[in-house]
Amino acid sequence: MSHVDEGNIHAYLDRQLEFAEPAAREALEAHVAECADCAALLDDARTLHAEATAVLRMSEPTTQDPPPFEVVTARAEGGAGRRTPTIARMRTLAWAASIVLAVAVGWYARPSFTNRTREAGVPTADVGLRSVASELQVEPAAESAAARGAVTFNTPETQPTVAPLDRRELQAAEQVVAAAVRDSIGVLQARQALAAAEGIRADRDNEIQALVQQRLARAAPQLEREQRRVADEVAEIAPVRARTTLADAPSLAEADQLAGVGGDGFAEGGAWREVDRTTAEQVLGTAIVAVDDLPIVGIFVPASGRAQVRVRQTLPSGRLLDLHLRRGTTAAPAAAAVATSGAPAERSAITDSTAMVILRVGELLVSGRAAVGRDSLTALLGRLREPPRLD
Amino acid sequence: MAVDWADVYRRTYTDLVRFLHRLVWDADRAQDLAQEAFARALGQTPDNPRAWLFRVASNLAHDDARSAIRRKKHLVLIKGETETQQAVPDPQDLLEQQERVEAVRRSLARLSDRDRETILLWNAGLNYHDIAAATGLSASAVGTTLARARRRLVEAYDALEKHHVAR
Numbered sequence: 035m036s037h038v039d040e041g042n043i044h045a046y047l048d049r050q051l052e053f054a055e056p057a058a059r060e061a062l063e064a065h066v067a068e069c070a071d072c073a074a075l076l077d078d079a080r081t082l083h084a085e086a087t088a089v090l091r092m093s094e095p096t097t098q099d100p101p102p103f104e105v106v107t108a109r110a111e112g113g114a115g116r117r118t119p120t121i122a123r124m125r126t127l128a129w130a131a132s133i134v135l136a137v138a139v140g141w142y143a144r145p146s147f148t149n150r151t152r153e154a155g156v157p158t159a160d161v162g163l164r165s166v167a168s169e170l171q172v173e174p175a176a177e178s179a180a181a182r183g184a185v186t187f188n189t190p191e192t193q194p195t196v197a198p199l200d201r202r203e204l205q206a207a208e209q210v211v212a213a214a215v216r217d218s219i220g221v222l223q224a225r226q227a228l229a230a231a232e233g234i235r236a237d238r239d240n241e242i243q244a245l246v247q248q249r250l251a252r253a254a255p256q257l258e259r260e261q262r263r264v265a266d267e268v269a270e271i272a273p274v275r276a277r278t279t280l281a282d283a284p285s286l287a288e289a290d291q292l293a294g295v296g297g298d299g300f301a302e303g304g305a306w307r308e309v310d311r312t313t314a315e316q317v318l319g320t321a322i323v324a325v326d327d328l329p330i331v332g333i334f335v336p337a338s339g340r341a342q343v344r345v346r347q348t349l350p351s352g353r354l355l356d357l358h359l360r361r362g363t364t365a366a367p368a369a370a371a372v373a374t375s376g377a378p379a380e381r382s383a384i385t386d387s388t389a390m391v392i393l394r395v396g397e398l399l400v401s402g403r404a405a406v407g408r409d410s411l412t413a414l415l416g417r418l419r420e421p422p423r424l425d
Numbered sequence: 426m427a428v429d430w431a432d433v434y435r436r437t438y439t440d441l442v443r444f445l446h447r448l449v450w451d452a453d454r455a456q457d458l459a460q461e462a463f464a465r466a467l468g469q470t471p472d473n474p475r476a477w478l479f480r481v482a483s484n485l486a487h488d489d490a491r492s493a494i495r496r497k498k499h500l501v502l503i504k505g506e507t508e509t510q511q512a513v514p515d516p517q518d519l520l521e522q523q524e525r526v527e528a529v530r531r532s533l534a535r536l537s538d539r540d541r542e543t544i545l546l547w548n549a550g551l552n553y554h555d556i557a558a559a560t561g562l563s564a565s566a567v568g569t570t571l572a573r574a575r576r577r578l579v580e581a582y583d584a585l586e587k588h589h590v591a592r
Contacts, residue, residue: 041569050553050568079572086575089582090548093529095446095455100438103431109464392520401519 038062038072043079306334306344311421314343322359323395326417355404355414361397391415430467433474438463441482444549448486450530458485476558479546483559532581540574547571 038046042062045051052059066072310333315321317335324330324345331354334344345357389408392401395418402415438459445455462482471477533541539560546556557564 039569040572041566043568044572044575045553045568048547048553048568048571082572082575082579085579086544087548089529089532089578090447090544092525093447095443095452097439097443098456100434101456101460103434106430106434106460106463107467109460110467392523399520 037069038065038075040075040079043076044083047079047083307337308332309335317341318343318359319361320397321420323398323400323418324357324421325355325414326419328355330421349404349406349414353405355402358401358403360399428470428474430463430474433466433478434463437475437478440549440551441478444479444545445482445486447533447545448483449489454489458482458489461485473555473558475551476555479549479551479555479559483542528582528585531585532578535581536574536577540570540577543567543570544574544578
């Protein structure tokens with residue numbers, strides 16, 4: 035056998051050589067056993083193979099279970115060629131946002147309705163949801179509002195006729211509610227469920243909406259348990275702001291952020307407790323920092339006792355800024371460079387409407403998260419200071 | 426012959442998302458494009474459904490990248506991790522993870538389109554036969570292309586690391 039080429043060596047390492055020619059593997063091994071040059075080539079290739087695999091592994095995405103195949107069939111029936119993925123996603127997010135807003139604002143409004151209910155002797159959960167149904171008219175953002183018209187929740191004058199739905203449509207609606215209950219409108223789950231519903235023909239939208247409302251009402255007790263923390267978080271937002279800013283939220287992510295149910299676990303009940311500044315600084319072991327001139331609306335420490343602090347501030351727009359403070363024990367090169375240059379911000383990520391920036395301030399590692407653009411957030415975090423003491 | 430796309434979906438979806446993720450660097454977009462590829466596949470009867478899907482997905486990703494450039498859309502680097510973690514993310518870990526992902530992204534960007542696509546297809550689980558069908562390469566050329574892609578990827582990554590340490 036002549037010397038082996040690099041392509042065949044990689045095919046050998048990938049266990050693909052034998053597919054083309056069953057005896058090729060044995061032939062290559064026999065040659066390498068006798069040829070020092072080719073043996074060295076194989077060793078080098080093996081090292082390269084391992085290194086390349088390791089490099090790629092560093093960017094391995096988070097794996098998720100595939101959504102139901104019905105997502106694809108619904109999408110295809112909705113006209114794959116007529117609607118781009120971007121528009122489809124906008125529609126999905128718009129409807130998702132409307133559900134989030136309905137529940138979040140409904141729960142915000144719940145205390146006042148609870149009082150009324152007690153006076154009237156009506157079960158609380160039902161009225162909480164009915165308050166959403168009767169008082170809210172939430173329009174999904176952008177393109178969807180024009181395409182579907184306003185999404186109206188079950189008001190007497192607009193009560194749609196619920197025609198029988200086929201199995202696929204029924205499943206889609208059930209998924210919306212299941213996601214809402216399971217994860218308190220968890221972003222990913224709701225998106226996946228809504229993606230299934232999103233592909234349903236536009237002329238059935240009203241029926242689906244009505245069905246979703248029925249299911250939500252039926253799930254009220256479960257919602258009450260699972261979404262109490264949403265109510266707690268939203269209660270921090272002033273009533274007027276909750277109705278105006280939330281309704282104006284252009285995306286699910288932003289609504290999520292405003293409602294304080296971001297995916298970082300901050301809003302998880304019991305995981306964090308609010309403390310005063312002195313206690314927070316004792317836990318952290320150093321002085322806290324916050325964005326200069328922005329009001330601090332809460333300081334939190336983990337119930338687990340870890341040396342971390344969350345500082346929540348409000349922006350002039352009413353949006354929330356969350357700062358996560360932690361003492362850095364090992365300086366990452368980039369962060370060290372930031373510290374020595376005095377320029378604050380460095381690594382950032384941005385979604386459609388929320389941004390996260392991580393930086394080092396002295397001995398603290400600070401991650402900031404807010405429903406603003408990355409540049410705006412970076413500029414904001416350039417104003418991190420130790421807040422003045424009032425005493 | 427009719428294709429059982431539901432079966433293909435079950436066996437291929439995760440691999441397709443992984444492949445797309447490193448082309449668009451956005452977890453949501455990768456899922457969106459994967460679903461779009463399957464939606465376009467329904468009713469089609471390609472000889473090699475799996476290879477056909479990856480080729481369509483690759484084209485969708487390239488179209489998406491061009492659109493993203495026009496929109497000057499920022500790319501998501503760590504959103505997937507932050508959204509799915511239940512615990513509070515550690516800033517130090519996030520920073521380091523983000524730096525690693527960014528280094529890989531930049532290293533892959535230095536490869537030719539052909540090399541990048543080939544190594545990502547292999548990484549997504551396609552065999553040489555499917556890679557050849559998806560890319561138009563001959564099966565015998567896949568090994569050579571992969572060897573070159575791996576070398577260039579590692580060299581690019583090492584160069585970035587040296588630059589990083591020197592800073």
